[in-house]
Amino acid sequence: MGTQGKSSTGKIVSYTSGSIPANLVSLAFGTYVQFYYTDVLKGNTEWIGIAVTIQAVYATVLYPFLGYLSDRTTSRWGRRVPFIVYGAVPLGITFMLVWLAPFPASHVLLFTAYFFVTSILYDTLFNLTMVNWSALFPEMFQSSQERAYASAWKQMFGIIGLVAGLALPRMIAQHIGWAMMGIVFGVLSIATLLTTIPSMELRRRRREYLNQTEAKPEDRPMPVLQALKYTFVNRAFMSFIGMRFFVQLGFTLLTADLSFYAKYNLRISGTQQSILLLGTLVVALPLVYVWGVIVPKIGAFAAEMSAIILFGLALIPFIFAKTYIAAVIAGLFIGVGLSGVLMLTDVLISDVIDADHLATDRRREGMFYSIHGLIISLNTPVQALLTTLVLVLTGYTHTGQQPASALFGFRFLIALLPMICLVVGIVFFMFYPLRKQQVRLNQEQLAMRNTVS
Template sequence: MFGKGKNSPAMYALGMLAMMIPSQAFSSFYSYYYVEKLGLGLGLATLARTIFLVWDAANQPLFGYWSDRTDTKYGRRRPWIVGAIPLFMLSFILVFSVPEGLQGYGLFAWFLIALVFYEAVATVLWVNYGALFPELFRGNAQRAKASAVQQGFQIVALLIGTAATPLLFAAIGFNGMSIVYALVFAVLMLLFAGSVREDEEARRTPPLPFKEAFRETLKNGAFWTFNVANSFAQTVNGLLSSMIPFYAKYVLKIPEAQVTILLAAMFVSVIPLVGVWYRLIRKMDPVKGWRLSLIAYGLSVIPLWFGNSLATGIAAGILVGFGLAGFFVTPPIVSGMIIDRDYEKTGRRREGIYTAVSGFITRSSGLISALAFLVVGILFGYESGDNPGPNPEATFRTLISVVPLGLIAISVAVSFFVKLDKGEPAKER
């Protein structure tokens, strides 16, 4: 059944489609659901994200280390992925299934527990899925192709997770939406897992001891500067997604039903632009191509400030799509180069630990996003949907344009410290 698709870019990208549909629905609407719909205060929402980050700091590297040390006849990564599927379904449903009448600290407790559970299981999936990329695809050209296909599937997932979600929760509620997405995730993820065949040689290579594995990771300067730069840009991804519903309501002043049109316009434009970036990156040094994508992304958020209707919002969203497409395609190629050079040095493939630590750095961007929401909310007086303050329009113009521009400016500045020698250390297979 899976013979022709074994380890193909399309079947690998199916895993991205599976995970990103519910993940995008989560990142785009959990703040809107808890803060705007249920009335959870921004302070409590930020506190929950902070507690999660402490937990995430511990579980990310450990899950990566354990994944690298796993040795079964089914591979290192697949057992973790398959085992996490039912737990992810349950955790996602719990996030959007708050009992009626729950308020204040009770609502905060539900949010915190559901968030910690969801993020822990999501970590297992993302660490093991990401660790497969540099193992299955070797060489910059092959990775550029695989990344472009993967990001094409990601755009489709983003489109479904953002544009279709308002239609679903309007029709069947947030709980019904979460059940539908959980089932879709399970079917697609099982198809992906059935198509993967891991590298036997990598599995049989003895792993580095715990302390040495982390010491080598901590000493890798290119790895740290690359991921720090990426984390600020990743913050913008999450911030844009989560602010769109607020932006539509308070800035564009369009009905909730039209949010789907706005999101669809933004993400549909990304699909052909992924191909443009694929052609660009094939002809460039990967680090320079990645830096160019960051610059384009920063410039693309400026027009969002000037939106004042559905039409102008759509036009600004299409421009964002160009920068977003570049940021989707370029980072996996640079990350793969960093892992290859580590393999040359240590003689061990440690995709799991690198993916895990990288994931922690980039996912800590969620805290930056939450803090930005809190600080800007305080400055303009926005507390929640029950108390939006005197100028919610300025609140969300700032959060969707000014803050992202500043974050990407930091990302571009840090990117100039990423130095990787040219070459093709890993042979294409």
């Protein structure tokens, strides 16, 4: 796919393989844990629901503080790295523990408490480890070409983790049980996270630490309120995060509400629906590399705009599709734009972080990645609210036969409403100031600064 810049392919593959556990355990947990505790283990629905809600609120509040902790913590290996090296094994173990409930559901308090405590422990360790792993990206890959190449690998591994996290848990559980599924996924997450460590070059980091006579200006901690202020008044970041929120919301609406469209508009089975989604991801998998070639040539801003527009155009056929084959073909076209959107996230946020570094003389990757995670996490409740409103307003009924208004509502949810979200995302992104020329200038200034220091 062209030159990779200064980093070897081995280093890039080692680092980006962390996308597998990032998606593997998070999707398995998010998709199945409530079902497991309420339907499989027969836990009290209300108590488990309350525990899930509190856990979700806790995770949202925790995000910025984890980012701040990441930015201000230094060690013999520099920043970020210790959280990954020492967090991989505890993260895998806590994921296993979630699926190993020792109390029967009849002991409601103990059963719910166990679920709540293990979920909180898992969620804390997951976010702490993954915020730091993500925050290493701009530091490790510093040119646009290098970032595009690394991001292509990262999204390839991410898609593998996504498919595995969604499809494999139930299949594994049917054969060896949910508890063993938790153990298998926990071990896989530990193994794949540990494969990222060679990319971090611990010996080089240790030598640099020993040779350092005084702290670098960029390592000086910024007060937490000041750090939050600088983050939320950053024009590039706010434009980027507004775009990301609405583009991700469009994708979330599509995937979350596809079941209604598949069942009532297309009248297809669950297996056929899985194939429909899988086709989109199969197309997206190789195309992340194509976008990796395009980005250095036209710049991340132009590439992102193109990807969003292609994504939106690919939604149009879903408004009219009446057959399974037509929907599958439309799904394949979605993969073209979606692959670009996925691949460009790390490239764009790295450019934002570089500009912030020049403005504040601080490296604040942790704060930016954690706030990004927080904002994106709000997609789920917003999607649930929008879906509920549309279902109610269009006359959705639990009976098998749906009125024409409800059938239109399903098409609206997976095509028209996501298209509206993409348009709003484009409007936000039009205010993004870091075009190709400015990004190159920022990278040159940072390279000169690093050479002098």
